[in-house]
Amino acid sequence: MLHGNRAEGLPAHQRNASGLAWHNGAMDVSEKLVFLDLETTGANAVFDRITEIGLVEVDGAQVTHWSTLVNPGRPIPPFIERLTGISNRMVAAAPPLEEVLEPVLERLRGALFIAHNARFDHGFLSQACARAGRTLDNDVLCTVRLSRRLFPAERRHNLDALIERHRLVTGERHRALADADLLWQLWRRLDEQFAPEVLRPAVEALRQRRGEPASARKRPRTPARS
Numbered sequence: 554m555l556h557g558n559r560a561e562g563l564p565a566h567q568r569n570a571s572g573l574a575w576h577n578g579a580m581d582v583s584e585k586l587v588f589l590d591l592e593t594t595g596a597n598a599v600f601d602r603i604t605e606i607g608l609v610e611v612d613g614a615q616v617t618h619w620s621t622l623v624n625p626g627r628p629i630p631p632f633i634e635r636l637t638g639i640s641n642r643m644v645a646a647a648p649p650l651e652e653v654l655e656p657v658l659e660r661l662r663g664a665l666f667i668a669h670n671a672r673f674d675h676g677f678l679s680q681a682c683a684r685a686g687r688t689l690d691n692d693v694l695c696t697v698r699l700s701r702r703l704f705p706a707e708r709r710h711n712l713d714a715l716i717e718r719h720r721l722v723t724g725e726r727h728r729a730l731a732d733a734d735l736l737w738q739l740w741r742r743l744d745e746q747f748a749p750e751v752l753r754p755a756v757e758a759l760r761q762r763r764g765e766p767a768s769a770r771k772r773p774r775t776p777a778r779s
Contacts (some may be wrong), residue, residue, distance in 0.1 A: 585664040586611040587691075588740070590732040591674045592637045594625050598676040602627060603650055604639050607729030609737040610660050616737075619660060620730035622647035637727045650681055658682070661691055665760070669712050669736055671695035693761045696736055702755050703747065715739055 575773045581750035588609040595601035606688070610617040622639065624647040634640050668674040671693050700710040707718070712735060716723055717744045724731030743752060 555774075559710055583766055585613075585659050586667060586740070587664040588733045588736040589661075589674055589678075590668065590729045590736070591677050592629060592639055592727065592729050593677055594629050594633055596673070596682045598673075599764075601677075604629060604633075604637070604678055605682060605729040606653065606657060607731070608657070608660060609730075609733050610664070611663075611737070618730060618734065619656075622655060624649050624767060638725065639728075651685060654687065656671070658687065661689070664691060666691040666693045666738070667695045667696060667736060668693075668772045669686040669732070671697075671761075690763055692763060694756060694759060695761075696739060698759050699743075699755065700739075702759060703743065703752075752774050 571763050579661070588611070590607050591603050591659060593601050593603050603623050604625050605620070605621040608618075610619065622644050623646045629639060629641050629644070660679050664677060666689075672695070675691075675693050676688070676760055678688045696715075697710050700707070700715060703718035704710075704718075712732065713726075715721065716735065721738045721742070723735060726732065747755075
């Protein structure tokens, strides 16, 4: 099931919905953002496979939600099925990743790739691209690191902690589109709480540019707007 608005009667990998117009005060208004979350058969990007992709694409004032189940070509372990609610039966008729990779890459084209614990999601998608002879060519921003930067006094920065701290509206937890939408909600909360002259430098400091080691960037801490 898709979180929020959806286009009825279409295959999951073709569903999308336009959201409300929104001015992105935290970034250059012309920059496209994609908030992305994956569900997988496990934690190893080399050996495990993707079972679901969900993303929120923000391109100017246009906001699009997009999601698909993915047939991983291997059984989903029982503990993963219990965690995500995605069963082997659900993915049996889903398209393989090769069939949905192009639409995903098209939505990511020219966008800032934003994910929670971005190394996980970006790593899985990078491995999938490599197996298909493609390249994932995006700057990356991790919302775990952004939360740590903006809220240094807080000890917990996992998604459940951010849901409680920022009063985010939850859908189906550990489902890709619902979790991607939580990041989109978080982004808007941060945009409300922090002045652009505070939030923009924090984002730029943590932004990992293609081919640039994360350690190469300076990370000064920034205070919240009073």
